[in-house]
Amino acid sequence: MSIIVDHLYYRYDAGTAFEKEALTDINMVINDGEFVGIIGHTGSGKSTLIQHLNGLLKPAAGSIYYNGEDIFDKGYSLKELRRKVGLVFQYPEYQLFESTVINDVKFGPSNLGLSNLEVDLASFDAIKKVGIPDNMIDASPFELSGGEKRKVAIAGILAMKPEVIILDEPTAGLDPKGREDILSILKSLHREMGMTIILVSHSMDEVADVADRLVVMNAGKIVATGAPAEIFKYYDELENIGLSVPQTVYLMNKLKKNGIDVRNGIFNPDDAIREISRVFHI
Numbered sequence: 001m002s003i004i005v006d007h008l009y010y011r012y013d014a015g016t017a018f019e020k021e022a023l024t025d026i027n028m029v030i031n032d033g034e035f036v037g038i039i040g041h042t043g044s045g046k047s048t049l050i051q052h053l054n055g056l057l058k059p060a061a062g063s064i065y066y067n068g069e070d071i072f073d074k075g076y077s078l079k080e081l082r083r084k085v086g087l088v089f090q091y092p093e094y095q096l097f098e099s100t101v102i103n104d105v106k107f108g109p110s111n112l113g114l115s116n117l118e119v120d121l122a123s124f125d126a127i128k129k130v131g132i133p134d135n136m137i138d139a140s141p142f143e144l145s146g147g148e149k150r151k152v153a154i155a156g157i158l159a160m161k162p163e164v165i166i167l168d169e170p171t172a173g174l175d176p177k178g179r180e181d182i183l184s185i186l187k188s189l190h191r192e193m194g195m196t197i198i199l200v201s202h203s204m205d206e207v208a209d210v211a212d213r214l215v216v217m218n219a220g221k222i223v224a225t226g227a228p229a230e231i232f233k234y235y236d237e238l239e240n241i242g243l244s245v246p247q248t249v250y251l252m253n254k255l256k257k258n259g260i261d262v263r264n265g266i267f268n269p270d271d272a273i274r275e276i277s278r279v280f281h282i
């Protein structure tokens with residue numbers, strides 16, 4: 001058990017003429033060590049939802065529990081929660097402001113009351129985990145490429161040694177190489193360190209590749225949750241809410257409809273190649 005969201009509602013500009021219900025009756029459990037993809041069309045409520053998970057937004061109704069404790073109970077430390085549940089905002093590069101990469105990464109841990117040595121160790125360790133080369137640590141963050149800036153922002157969160165890391169569209173606007181780099185960092189944090197990862201995305205291909213479970217949002221509600229192969233069975237319904245499943249799913253379905261006996265549940269190109277080779281003995 002890690003994060004429980006219980007009947008959560010949220011409104012922006014409550015009590016004004018602009019009041020807008022952004023989340024409606026959200027119920028969700030994120031288990032320890034899971035890699036969950038939160039997917040939905042723009043405006044479906046993804047960013048609003050994740051900002052509740054570390055207490056940045058307070059529900060209009062409903063509760064959020066972290067390891068069994070209500071995070072909005074009197075006396076619960078939201079500061080401590082934000083260390084354990086790290087949030088990487090969308091376009092985090094706009095929040096890099098220190099003169100060097102290393103100082104930017106140190107910013108978070110140095111506010112935790114650690115010794116200088118502990119701050120250094122945590123920061124160098126985080127830099128290593130995201131694959132920033134040593135010769136870059138004294139560079140200005142502004143000299144880096146888009147993908148490198150994202151890595152610095154992720155390292156800044158990792159340096160606080162969170163239990164859960166939430167990333168809001170971390171690959172938005174990156175080229176394919178930058179995108180692949182970020183996803184492989186997330187995979188290794190999950191596989192090698194057992195971190196709980198929540199990845200927000202509007203790309204099915206992207207989350208299908210890395211997440212164990214998807215949470216599909218539409219118009220402020222969760223409309224489905226399950227393993228990618230389960231979710232992709234509903235490609236018609238997904239299209240109706242502006243989401244397309246990976247191209248491979250369409251291809252495999254087309255083959256099946258034409259009488260070619262390929263296995264169900266294949267959604268990535270490498271598996272498709274293997275399966276097609278098997279069926280056609282090539």
Ligand SMILES: Nc1ncnc2c1ncn2[C@@H]1O[C@H](COP(=O)(O)OP(=O)(O)O)[C@@H](O)[C@H]1O
Pocket residue numbers: 012013020021022040041042043044045046047048049
């Ligand atoms: N700061 C804000 N003020 C008013 N409405 C907002 C604000 N942020 C988001 N919204 C609205 O809340 C809804 C959910 O938005 P958001 O959580 O940003 O969705 P997503 O991250 O899935 O694109 C949208 O209708 C959006 O217009």
Ligand SMILES: [Mg+2]
Pocket residue numbers: 046047048090168
């Ligand atoms: Mg968003």
